[in-house]
Structure formats: C-alpha cells, structure tokens
Amino acid sequence: MRQQYSDASGTKKQQRGIALPSFERLHSLGVCLFMVVVLGACTSNQPAPAPASPPPKKTGPSQEEIRRGNVTFFLKRAEQALNKGYLTQPAGASAYDYYLRVQQLDPDNRRAQTGIQTIVVTYVEQAREALRRRAFGEVQTLLKRAEMLAPGNALVDEVRGQLLRERGRARLDLPEGESIGLPASELNARSERLSNQLRQVAQRIRSEQLRVIIIARDDAQGRWVYQQLREAVPGYRVRGDIKVGSPARLLLVKPNGGVQ
Numbered sequence: 001m002r003q004q005y006s007d008a009s010g011t012k013k014q015q016r017g018i019a020l021p022s023f024e025r026l027h028s029l030g031v032c033l034f035m036v037v038v039l040g041a042c043t044s045n046q047p048a049p050a051p052a053s054p055p056p057k058k059t060g061p062s063q064e065e066i067r068r069g070n071v072t073f074f075l076k077r078a079e080q081a082l083n084k085g086y087l088t089q090p091a092g093a094s095a096y097d098y099y100l101r102v103q104q105l106d107p108d109n110r111r112a113q114t115g116i117q118t119i120v121v122t123y124v125e126q127a128r129e130a131l132r133r134r135a136f137g138e139v140q141t142l143l144k145r146a147e148m149l150a151p152g153n154a155l156v157d158e159v160r161g162q163l164l165r166e167r168g169r170a171r172l173d174l175p176e177g178e179s180i181g182l183p184a185s186e187l188n189a190r191s192e193r194l195s196n197q198l199r200q201v202a203q204r205i206r207s208e209q210l211r212v213i214i215i216a217r218d219d220a221q222g223r224w225v226y227q228q229l230r231e232a233v234p235g236y237r238v239r240g241d242i243k244v245g246s247p248a249r250l251l252l253v254k255p256n257g258g259v260q
Helices: 002-015 023-045 063-083 095-105 110-132 136-149 154-172 184-189 192-208 219-232
Strands: 178-181 211-216 240-244 249-253
Touching (some): 063 095, 110 136, 136 154, 192 211, 192 249, 219 240
Parallel strands (some): 211 240
Antiparallel strands (some): 178 249
C-alpha cells in the first residue's frame, strides 16, 4: 500500500512539472559556485597592469648645429658667386650678400672677412685697369663700390689720387711724366720746407736735363714755384711751363717725352 502511494505521489509531482534534484546534481552545483567565488577573489587581488610608456620622442638637430650648417651653406654659395664674378650684383645672390649672411650668424668668421676684402681688392684692380684705359667714369664707379664695402681703404685712396692726377692731365693736355705733389698748405704759406724740396728737384732737372711743368692753383703760385727752381741752379735755364689746375704738382718730363 505504501509503495502504491509513493508512486502515485511521485507521479502526481512529475505531472505538475516539479523536478526532483538528485544528490549528485546538488553537489556539482555547489562545487561550481565555490569555484566562481574563488576565481573572483583571485582576480580582484591581482594588481592593475602598468600603463604602456609613450614611445621616445625623435630629437632633431640643435640650434647650434643649424647655425653651423647655415654658415657652411652660405660660405659655399659666396665662393661660387665670387668665382662667377658676382661681386655685389645681383642683389641677394652676390658674393657680398652671402658673406653678410655669414657675418650675421658668425660675426667673427675669418673666411667671410677675407672674402669681403677680396671683393674690395678686385674692384681696385678693375679700377686700375680702367685708369690705364683712361676710362675715368668707370674708374670712379668701381672705386665707389669698393669704398662702400671698405670706407677709408688705403688702396681706394691711392687709386683715387691717381684718377685726379690723370683727369687733371687730360684737361691740361699734359704729357706723361713723373708727378711730384706740392702740398696745398705749404704752397699757400710758401714754407721753407717746400723751398728746400724745390731746390732738390731743381738739381735733378739740371743733372737729368728734364723739362718741368708746374701745375698750380693760380699763376702767382706757379711763378713762385718757378722762381724757387731757377734760383736753386744759377746760370742754368730751367725749361718749363706753368698751367693752372688742381692738385698742385710738378710734372718732370724727359727731353724725348718719356716717363720717369
């Protein structure tokens, strides 16, 4: 009778949809829950991973390296322009312009200083050549360019003095000869020092049979100079002329018109 009731009761519960868990299933479920708890605890105790370090930054050239590189670049360009004859032209691409850029980056750069001096000397030599051709306007232009780069340059002053003498000679139609300057201050004062100098010149005129051309500010100055020459060599006839011009000087000419 009990067996029948039990079966009937179980049959009724199964019919209602109620599952009867077995002991083994309950045991497996408990083990699973325990592992979940343990794994969760282990995971929560692990330290957080360290953040990844950023990649190293690429370092470019320093300011000093850039400056030195620019100096080298402009020096090379300046020498190329110099070899092509681009001294101060064209603007912005001449040897002088490149040397200036070098000096802005390196004020004491010796190569830049030497390069600018080379440009000045080149202009002076070109002026000398133009002076030999008696191209006076070209000489003046070249000397102005040289003086702009090197004010007060001794070479420029020397050629400018030659230019003044040659221009005066051309105006006065003077022959070639040795030029001896007469300082204006001593000539105006008719100084004893200038008188001594003229006496020495008179001795040369007599010994070498020279002809003298006196260039003075006015006729009175010229006559005074001629008197000093004549009195220094009594009994000798000093042959010469007086011309009004500037700068004051003596021009010694050989009898055949050759240059001293």
